[in-house]
Amino acid sequence: MPELPEVETIKRSLIPKILGKIIHGVVVYLPKVVKNMTVEEFTRRVAGKKIISLERRGKYLLIGLSSKETLTVHLRMTGKLLVLSKGCLKDKHTHAVFDLGDVELHYNDVRQFGGFSFAMPEVGPEPLEEDFTIDYLRTKLKASKKNLKAFLLDQKIIAGIGNIYADEILFEAGLSPKRLAATLKDYEGEKLFKAIRKVLTLGIEHRGTSIRDYVDSENRQGGFQHFLKVYGKEGFTCVRCGNLIIRERHAGRSTHYCPNCQK
CATH class of the missing domain: 3.20.190.10 (MutM-like, N-terminal)
Incomplete structure (x- = not known):
């Protein structure tokens, strides 16, 4: 954050x-x-x-x-x-x-x-810009040995995604954070691509997620925390299936997901 x-x-x-x-x-x-x-x-x-x-x-x-x-x-x-x-x-x-x-x-x-x-960051393409394409994502998925949570957090693959949005993206795409990136079929890669763009766009529209410290330059909080579906929802029921959201540790980070919707 x-x-x-x-x-x-x-x-x-x-x-x-x-x-x-x-x-x-x-x-x-x-x-x-x-x-x-x-x-x-x-x-x-x-x-x-x-x-x-x-x-x-x-x-x-x-x-x-x-x-x-x-x-x-x-x-x-x-x-x-x-x-x-x-x-x-x-x-x-x-x-x-x-x-x-x-x-x-x-x-x-x-x-x-x-x-x-004064050092320029070495990061991957911006996920909401034209150089981030479905073909680029599929190529990176097939070449990766990481699970999907670690894949999304790798700033050299995609710029800007952190723990909150990675969890929300994977829920939106219906993919398990434990799934190996290279095992995704083409249609699943397309679902992930669309989920990345949808969730990040919504995050911007709601001016970010304020859970602890985040405020903008005017000291105003964001509003996307009111729309989170899995992040921070351990023990709550899934909005899709009614099963409980669980929290595990993957890629060294707390990871929230629905084990029923994200098999």
Whole structure:
């Protein structure tokens, strides 16, 4: 968390607030949120630069600067980017503050796993873009030795899917997370392809899933948590068949599914 729909929502909420702003300065309160460089170098590379673009690549937010460099933000588990009024009180979990003139951009991260770098992420195609095709997915499925849960979580295969959406996608497709990816028949690969696009699109439409920490740049929660069918539903009845949803550990992650609908 945040996954593709959450980062896309954050990006969209940031664009009208910070695009075109000058970064007058930045104060870093926790040096480890700056990756692969010193705080001094980081400050030098961003201070005085104009924000000319905001894009998303998988789970990463890409901030294009007038220096022709791209600042990469990875929110990891609990990272937040909040646009706040100038001179407001700093939260105890705020680890960097960007002075944008009339407003401030605060980076807040309870778990302290996320941060900033100038390295571009190496990830697979965007699942909602044209280069993610059914033929691409079938080729990757047939070449994989992973189970489906691990396959969906592999960012080098598909960008942006995390634990929540992987569980929801597999339920939508009627596929077991334990199933080996290479065993899928063509029609099952097509079901998976459609489920990926449907679930992620719905996640974006509902502005992401707020279960614990996720909010957008205006501190607003998403709404997709109200539409989850299996994730976090251990012990609840399946909306399709009435059997109980179970939770097991697959690909090193808690995995929720219906053993009847996802045989």
